[in-house]
Structures are given as C-alpha cells and as structure tokens.
Amino acid sequence: MRDVDGVFKALADPSRRELLDRLYARNGQTLTELCSGLAMARQSVSQHLEVLEAANLISVEWQGREKLHYVNPVPIHQIYERWIRKYEEQRLTALHNFKSKLERK
C-alpha cells in the first residue's frame, strides 16, 4: 500500500513522463516503437520502462518477441486520492478565505 514512493519516483523523471504520455497517446506500443524519436539508447528506454512497470504505472504483455506496453492509470489515481486531494482542500479553503477577506473590504 505504501508504494506511493515508487510512483512518485517514477514520475520524477521527464523521460519517463514522456514515455507515459506516448503510451497514453497510443496504448500497446512495443519497446522499439517507444524508442523511435527519442534521443536515447534502447537500453535506457528499457530501464525507464522497468521503473514504470515496477511502480505499476504500466503493464506488459509479451507477444512473440515483442513486448507490448499498456498504461495503468490506477496508481496515479491513488496518488491523487491519498495525496493530492488533501492539499486540494486546503487550497480551496485558502481561496475561500481570500475571497472572504476581499468581501469584507
């Protein structure tokens, strides 16, 4: 349950976020497809994908010699639920206080 850490760490790298974006744009891409257009060696991309997979942000399906990658949106949702919504409330409270202050003038 406390694998929040892995998710945050996985998301902390811009290359990994781009990979997620690419998968979001078209799901089920292979490793070499994901490599194309990136200024990185295949091995680097592969490592990044491993990190994303370890964080459960993507899932993998083998099809012959090809490795297909799929986004898994669940961990991101959990991050939101367990971590962001709390701060969201404070933000809205702050906003509300700010408005009230304005109105009292």
Next chain:
Amino acid sequence: MRDVDGVFKALADPSRRELLDRLYARNGQTLTELCSGLAMARQSVSQHLEVLEAANLISVEWQGREKLHYVNPVPIHQIYERWIRKYEEQRLTALHNFKSKLERK
C-alpha cells in the same frame, strides 16, 4: 510553466513528503520545529526545505532569527490539472468499458 519537473522531483522523496505533511498539519513552523522528531541532522532538513521551496511547494517568511515555513498548495493543484486529470479520464473510460463488457454477458 514547465517547472512540473521540480515539483515531481521534490515530491519523490519521502522525507520531503513528510515535511509537507507536517506543515499541512500545522502551518508556519520554524526549521527547528520541523527538525524535532526527525532522524536527520538540521542541515539535511534544511536542504530538503530548500528543494521544496525551489519547487514553490512551500514559502518562507523570516521573523527575526526564525524562518517560518508555509505550504503552498498551488503547484500540487497544477500537477493535478495538467498531469493527473488526463489519466483520470482514461481510468474512468477503462472502468466504463469494463462494466459494459460485464453487462454484455
């Protein structure tokens, strides 16, 4: 605008998330207050706070020799807006498809 990276990196460390949580529980704490109960040297905490400040996740106000720290929920909201909501939609779509599949049975 693309300082998303700094925010993600700042959030990637559990110590920094705990510091944010502590500030969320009680805003406006000083450095030494934030240090108390943590198994870390003051300097380490200070460095973490610098990272959070650089990511604009906290703001700082000097009062004499004391440094007061305040949470800034805006960047987290931006992360949500620009990065999470998108995946949220896909998650709901996936959920919807899943339900439809069940119903077709």
Next chain:
DNA sequence: TTGACATGCAGTCTACTACCTGCGTATTAT
C-alpha cells in the same frame, strides 16, 4: 537454415542526491 529483428543481461562511467560535520553569523535572552 540462416539472417534479420526484438529484447535482455552485465559491466562501466559520470553525475547527482542525501546525508553528514565543522564553522561562521545574526538575533534574542540573561
């Protein structure tokens, strides 16, 4: 069957990160 293709495994190099310690400076309290 042989060659091309998709990927994995292992090792290396560099840079950064998260710690620390020691010392310096400014502010408050006695």
Next chain:
DNA sequence: ATAATACGCAGGTAGTAGACTGCATGTCAA
C-alpha cells in the same frame, strides 16, 4: 556584554540513477 539560540555556508562521502557499450538469447521470415 555574554551566552544561548536559530540558522546558513562550505566541504566531504557513500550510494544511487541515468546513460552508455558490448554481447547473448529468443523469435520470425526468406
């Protein structure tokens, strides 16, 4: 005025992360 307090600055170290190269393995196609 002096001591205690709150903090910053500089520097040092161990571990890790991100990139690479080279080679091995498994799969498909001619």
